[in-house]
Amino acid sequence: MAINVLKAQNQKRTARPVRSKSRVLSWLGQWFHVEKWIGGREFPVRYLDGTLYLLLLGLIVIFFRINAERQMRQLRKATEEVNNYRAAYTILKANYMKMGKQSELAPKVAKMGLSESRKSPQRIQVKK
Template identity: 35%
Template sequence: MAQNTFRTPKTIARQKRKSRLTNWVNDVIGLDRLFGENNSWPIRNIDRILWITMLLIIYIGLTHNAERLVRRIQRAKIELDELRAQYTTLQADFMKSGKQSELSKRVAPLGLTDSQTPPRKLVVKPDEY
């Protein structure tokens, strides 16, 4: 069985400090008028109520921040898809423009045409070089 002990001055000072805080809050806000003088539950637990309120405010702020971040990520993904499609289209156009048939169409107004005779093979004899 536990022994009875005397209270130390530190615990008494803590209780007085806590009661001073609740008395001050009660004087400023006037919670006893709202809840009645006999019902002092909100006054005694004001520190817990304020702590939970602070945690709820932080939770709501973090939720808004997370939602904003998700929206920014979605916007970035859409922009990335558009840029990827544009890159693919430009690359296909570039590859098509390098073909001989496309080049001959572009140089025709300059008076250049493809040769109708096949190319000739040059043969170099080993003693000539």
């Protein structure tokens, strides 16, 4: 009789080289010699993905924060300008309302030779 042998024992397994998840990042590691910067012989390129992702998120946060501060400055400036225009409008409106009063108009019209009528107004009746 034959001996029972597992197929896995007969076939030799060849070890595949471990690839990083990102070929682009491993290429960057080869070209820019990141190992020299860190001081070690082997640099785990698999951590470069997360590092670059966090760096990108940090830059986005910084961009939005700077943008928000700029918008806040513009908002404060616009609010101050609106308040100034509102105050000017209120002053002009008060002056126009004051100029329209009869007590203010009488002296100005008197210079042109016009005076107030002392007679009461009369109704005009139209016969049909």
